[in-house]
Amino acid sequence: MTFNPFKEKPRKMDETIMSWNDMYVKSYDKNEVSPYTKTRCILANGTEYEATWCKHHFNRHYPDNEARRQVALLRRNEQQQQKMISLLKPIDESLLETTIAYEQLAVDLTAFLAQRADDANVKMALDFALLEDFDHLYRYANMLEADMGLHAERLVGKYTEIMPGRPTIAHHRHPLDNIRPSINNKKASLATQLDVGIITAAEQQTMNYYMNIAQFYANQRGRELYAEIGMVEEEHVTHYGSLIDTKATLFESLLMHEYTECYIYYSLLNDESDNKIKKIWEILLEQEIAHLHVAKELLQKYEGKEYHQVIPDANFPMLLKLQENKNYVREVLKNTVTLTAEGEGYTDVCDLKDNSTYFIYQNTVNTKPECERGHTIIKEHIKEFNQDYRYEESEHPIECLRDRTKDNYSLGVKKCEKC
Numbered sequence: 001m002t003f004n005p006f007k008e009k010p011r012k013m014d015e016t017i018m019s020w021n022d023m024y025v026k027s028y029d030k031n032e033v034s035p036y037t038k039t040r041c042i043l044a045n046g047t048e049y050e051a052t053w054c055k056h057h058f059n060r061h062y063p064d065n066e067a068r069r070q071v072a073l074l075r076r077n078e079q080q081q082q083k084m085i086s087l088l089k090p091i092d093e094s095l096l097e098t099t100i101a102y103e104q105l106a107v108d109l110t111a112f113l114a115q116r117a118d119d120a121n122v123k124m125a126l127d128f129a130l131l132e133d134f135d136h137l138y139r140y141a142n143m144l145e146a147d148m149g150l151h152a153e154r155l156v157g158k159y160t161e162i163m164p165g166r167p168t169i170a171h172h173r174h175p176l177d178n179i180r181p182s183i184n185n186k187k188a189s190l191a192t193q194l195d196v197g198i199i200t201a202a203e204q205q206t207m208n209y210y211m212n213i214a215q216f217y218a219n220q221r222g223r224e225l226y227a228e229i230g231m232v233e234e235e236h237v238t239h240y241g242s243l244i245d246t247k248a249t250l251f252e253s254l255l256m257h258e259y260t261e262c263y264i265y266y267s268l269l270n271d272e273s274d275n276k277i278k279k280i281w282e283i284l285l286e287q288e289i290a291h292l293h294v295a296k297e298l299l300q301k302y303e304g305k306e307y308h309q310v311i312p313d314a315n316f317p318m319l320l321k322l323q324e325n326k327n328y329v330r331e332v333l334k335n336t337v338t339l340t341a342e343g344e345g346y347t348d349v350c351d352l353k354d355n356s357t358y359f360i361y362q363n364t365v366n367t368k369p370e371c372e373r374g375h376t377i378i379k380e381h382i383k384e385f386n387q388d389y390r391y392e393e394s395e396h397p398i399e400c401l402r403d404r405t406k407d408n409y410s411l412g413v414k415k416c417e418k419c
Contacts, residue, residue: 043268179238
């Protein structure tokens, strides 16, 4: 069944304005709801953050006040939507429990997009960062057991394995090596354009979350872990954001943002297992269809373009689905764990020159590798529990990451370090 949001009759924009009562929705029950409902809520929240800041960017860079007024109306509604979605998180869900959901989303969304990618550059970008988000899940899961006595396998519903990925210390790269070649929207498939926007918004949401909660964590090691992984998320947002077509105009970008939101909410609506939250996705989809039609009219008025000149075939491609991807993650881990970014591409650490920007940055930031917080979290956990915390369905695909009584902080960092 195809769905083209441009063919839908939109509501009037005045009808999208919500009362406080509309916005103040009941939170989900963290003990009853599916782990993927939690991740869908995070994805939707990130979608609205991205929509809001896209429109603020427009407001600051386009001179026509009538156009800015129309975009301000759209932005106000996006803000209402974001407030509604953010309130779905319950009060009794801790920062760290929510963090586990953030990293599960990062792993399974990235793996889903990578498996359907038809652009080699985009697929490689997804596979590369996938191993780092997978590793983040492992680090936070160890802190969850140490600080709260909770096992993350329950929180992720055993849909996502929890074990070391590319070691955290290896994630820290020189900023010059985080820029990827951008796609060309006129040549890229619609799915590729959507995927680049979606993964950028999702990673940006994680970056924003870590930027704002690190200082609220209850102990110093947690504050430091959030700070460190937050820096990696900055790398990921730069990495993914650089894939976006830089030649798209403000109005083309506005149209694509609204179309992407329609696609996301339609996907969430079709994927959702919780009937109450399903109704929220339906409401927000209707509102986004209204936004899309406003963006279409602005494109016509200010650039003289029809929507199909930007999106020739507006029927939605295969919908997003959050599901387990254990075998795929294991395969990527087995084949690419020692890769790092170099220039606009990727190189095995063993093949880097001694004076590479990667080693220069590593030697500046990680002056004492054994004290790097992502790894001391594991060493402290092993000291307390005699082994690290994992949820593995079979042995780790990388031999030197199998030992649960010893942390590895050299793989992918030291030249020619092999298992």
